[in-house]
Amino acid sequence: MMTTPALPTKDRLIQSAATLFRTRGYHGVGLADLLSHAKAPKGSLYHHFPNGKSDLAMAAATWASDQMLRLIAASFDGAKTFKDGATTLCFKLAKLFDLTGWDTCPIAATLFEGPDNTEFRAHASHIYEGWIAEVHDHAERFGLPEDEAQTNAENLFVLIQGGWMLARARRDSDVLRTLPALL
Amino acid sequence: MMTTPALPTKDRLIQSAATLFRTRGYHGVGLADLLSHAKAPKGSLYHHFPNGKSDLAMAAATWASDQMLRLIAASFDGAKTFKDGATTLCFKLAKLFDLTGWDTCPIAATLFEGPDNTEFRAHASHIYEGWIAEVHDHAERFGLPEDEAQTNAENLFVLIQGGWMLARARRDSDVLRTLPALL
DNA sequence: ACAGGAATAGACCGATTGGTCCAGCGTCGA
């Protein structure tokens, strides 16, 4: 609920935005909600993000994406095989799901439902390909050939996105834990 | 672009709502857009849907769900095996993706990003389970044992949802056509 | 032909939306 109070205003704005957009979507969050959640005045928003809400949404998406990239790295770093890494990733996500609740994928909520804006779509796609590339690299590190690494990475992405959605509908993270069986 | 003009107002409203919510999300569509797209005055909206936007969203989601159920049935009816049916479903969806463009899953866009409302969430979950149940029944019809039918149905759902999302990010329906290989 | 409900048409409303603007604040280096 509370964002760490000691954080600088800009970061508080980004994190509040990430949280709120994830739960209610880009259009579902007003500046009023945003500012009161981040305990920041309107002036600060437009100081740090001259283009206002859309700038902030971009930054929030990037921030959320970085978190995800770290989670992927953490899962595959200690793993013995690709499937091991994929499995721990799914389990870590299941735990995260239980903690944060039944929210959407932060990128989808922030960028896909945002303004028609081409930039938004491009950024979302860029972020997703970043995730896939990260998994891809780990797959190659485990000795998988290039093309196999790519399809495995894409498959894992698809499973997680779809699994998260079903988990959300059911308010139950179990689906996420059964995903690795499909690889 | 144009909704069939001969359709009764109520249906025009539902279909316009389904279309617009799917592309811009529940909060992303205002009543003004909605009414001008459906070529209906405000009075008609509140006559057919006393609770306004939220009532309409529910109806639109149900309508979209029925379309999906018909698509599932059509795919499995002419199939020889479960995997055959699943494959044609994926291909039909890929074609649909190319036609409608890069929109979200209509249910997710309409109900998940909608008001916090418990009804919305419940309806979304109900619809999803309906799709899974439909696939489940076809699976059993092909002789699969109960539990296998269930996991197969859930897996297909997960693949389609995740695949659709990646296809959307890439603006390319190819992902959808590669999904059956994962069953 | 006419009564009466269903449906349409749109003026109108208060609340909220995203965004602008400027006065003040605190903290630097000179």
Next chain:
DNA sequence: TCGACGCTGGACCAATCGGTCTATTCCTGT
């Protein structure tokens, strides 16, 4: 000590939001 400047605080704005209400038109059964 004093600007200068990064940042905050919030008053203010037009536009739009979802929703209400009433007058009118359309259609149908009798």
